Amino acid sequence: MVANARDLKKAKKDIQQAAEIIRRGGLVAFPTETVYGLGANAFSAPAVERIFRAKGRPGDNPLIVHISGGEGLGELVSEVPQNFRLLAEKYWPGPLTMVLPKGLRVPREVTAGLDTVALRMPQHPVALALIRTARLPIAAPSANLSGRPSPTTAEHVLEDLAGRIQFLLDGGPCTVGLESTVLDLTHKVPLLLRPGGVTLEQLQETLGEVQVLDSMEFKDEAPPSPGLKYRHYAPRAPMFLVEGEPSRVVKEIQKICRENRLKGRRVGLLVTEENRAYFRAEAIEVLGFRSSPEEMASRLFDSLRRLDTAGVDLILAETFEKTGMGLALMNRLCRAAQNRIIKAR
Ligand code: AMP
Ligand code: MG
Numbered sequence: 001m002v003a004n005a006r007d008l009k010k011a012k013k014d015i016q017q018a019a020e021i022i023r024r025g026g027l028v029a030f031p032t033e034t035v036y037g038l039g040a041n042a043f044s045a046p047a048v049e050r051i052f053r054a055k056g057r058p059g060d061n062p063l064i065v066h067i068s069g070g071e072g073l074g075e076l077v078s079e080v081p082q083n084f085r086l087l088a089e090k091y092w093p094g095p096l097t098m099v100l101p102k103g104l105r106v107p108r109e110v111t112a113g114l115d116t117v118a119l120r121m122p123q124h125p126v127a128l129a130l131i132r133t134a135r136l137p138i139a140a141p142s143a144n145l146s147g148r149p150s151p152t153t154a155e156h157v158l159e160d161l162a163g164r165i166q167f168l169l170d171g172g173p174c175t176v177g178l179e180s181t182v183l184d185l186t187h188k189v190p191l192l193l194r195p196g197g198v199t200l201e202q203l204q205e206t207l208g209e210v211q212v213l214d215s216m217e218f219k220d221e222a223p224p225s226p227g228l229k230y231r232h233y234a235p236r237a238p239m240f241l242v243e244g245e246p247s248r249v250v251k252e253i254q255k256i257c258r259e260n261r262l263k264g265r266r267v268g269l270l271v272t273e274e275n276r277a278y279f280r281a282e283a284i285e286v287l288g289f290r291s292s293p294e295e296m297a298s299r300l301f302d303s304l305r306r307l308d309t310a311g312v313d314l315i316l317a318e319t320f321e322k323t324g325m326g327l328a329l330m331n332r333l334c335r336a337a338q339n340r341i342i343k344a345r
Contacts (some may be wrong), residue, residue, distance in 0.1 A: 002154065005031070005126045005169040015126065018167045019133035022047075027054055027164075029143040029157045030130050031171030032122040034095045034180050034197060035150040035301070036157050037066065037140030038165065039130070042076075045107040048139050052109075054164040057146045062112040063139040064097050064120050064180070068131035075105040076117060076137060083185050086206055093123040095176050095197025099184040110139045116186055126171040142179060149233045149301040149336070152177045156305060177298030178328050187211070195328040232335045235304045237268065239315040239337040244344030250278050252344035253316050257281050260314060268312030270303055270333075272296070275318065283310035293325040300332060316342075 003014035018028045025047040028039050038055060040047035042065045052059055065076060070088075073080065077100040084098055102117040111117050122128065131138050142150040145160040154170035181196035183203060191211045192200060203210045242249050242256075253269065257280065260267050266282040273289045285303035288295035307315055317333055319341075320326045334341075 001166070002158070002168045002170055005171045008125050008129060011126065011169070014169065015129050015133055018130055018169055019135075021167050022130070022134040022136060022138060025050070026166045027051060028130065029154075029161065029165050029168040030127055030140075031154075031169060031174060032066075032124045032127045033174060034122070034176045034178060035152055035174055036143040036154070037122075037127070037138075038143035038161070039066065039138040039140035041134070042066075042110055042137040042139035043105055043107070045109045048107060048109040051139065051141065054161060055141065055144070055146045057141060059109075060112045061141075062114055062118060063110050063141050064118045064182075065106070065110060066127065066131055066138045066140055067119060067121050068128045069121070072137065074103065076103045076119060077101060078103050081185050083190060083207060087183070087203075088121070090206055091198050091202070092121040093128065094121070095123070095180040096120065097180045097182045097196075099182065099186060099193070101186060116184070118182060120180055124171060124174075126169055130169065147232065147234055149235065149304040150179055152298070152301050156302070159305070173298075173302075175298065177301060178332055181328070183210075195331050197325070197328070199324050200327055201324060233301070233304065233332050234336055234338070235308050235315055237307065237312050237315050238340070239317060240340045240342050241317050241319050241333055241337050242342045242344055243319040248344040249318060250275055252342065253279060253318075256316060256342075265313040266311065268307040268310055268315040270300075270307070270315060270317035272318055283307055283312050290320065293320060293329050296320070297325050297329045297332075300329065304336060
């Protein structure tokens with residue numbers, strides 16, 4: 001069942017019903033400010049196993065546990081470092097996930113056998129209301145089929161999971177549109193595992209030194225965050241990033257478009273508002289203005305899905321500076337493109 005939860009007051013009954021499903025061990029898809037989540041009772045191993053089955057998610061890729069406040073923290077983690085308090089005060093609720101030593105009550109299914117657990121307090125009113133009403137922490141990965149771009153609307157969730165979930169709360173489009181920042185606090189120097197809505201610069205301002213993981217270094221050998229080894233965010237068509245001096249990038253994309261059109265191939269583009277007028281292609285997705293990486297990030301996953309729907313044979317994308325939200329944007333683009341980069345000369 002799909003419930004309209006755009007107006008929190010009107011959605012009270014639906015949130016109660018969704019919370020009841022969580023309490024009984026079922027699955028509920030719900031909006032957060034980052035992407036839609038597929039949630040289950042984080043204390044129940046069988047409930048959590050249902051998430052993995054519904055998504056086709058590999059069992060060794062752990063889930064993020066979503067909470068609505070500090071109560072019950074002692075059951076979830078075995079240690080609360082000072083950095084955690086600092087960051088929670090500043091960035092929770094918000095798009096920051098922190099990895100901490102795991103508490104006894106968290107089943108190994110949630111953490112994929114690791115002795116750490118990932119925690120986040122989301123900023124979306126529907127997500128917070130659901131967690132509070134269920135009176136349980138909710139384990140939730142993104143509500144997409146494993147490997148597909150994360151869902152940023154209720155329609156995306158249905159595209160992937162219709163028939164596999166019991167309840168979907170439709171809270172409208174997600175505002176951040178990329179998954180949360182994941183920060184591992186179990187090392188001496190905090191380790192950024194995944195860039196996201198809370199930027200590296202913000203973390204450095206609060207913590208001083210932060211180590212950054214280069215996710216592309218880990219292909220098959222054990223990576224520090226299990227999720228890193230899997231194909232992610234991938235559109236169906238092969239995707240390439242075109243980088244270099246701006247005017248050269250435009251020329252290179254034009255050239256590749258021409259060559260492929262001659263061969264009868266359909267080309268899809270992911271470009272900026274500034275450059276859209278220079279291009280002709282079978283499908284063009286405009287992410288937004290280069291000056292607003294936040295806006296471009298919020299459109300990325302929807303654009304990737306739209307290019308899939310357009311049935312293109314190949315996708316070309318512009319690249320961006322890796323500062324602020326640009327770091328998270330480039331991280332997802334690189335992974336969607338499986339690190340295929342064309343240098344414009
Ligand atoms: P998703 O919810 O689909 O965005 O995936 C959650 C991400 O958090 C994955 O990349 C996981 O590998 C990562 N993650 C979850 N728990 C842990 C943990 N205990 N240690 C390191 N990474 C984690
Ligand atoms: Mg995911």
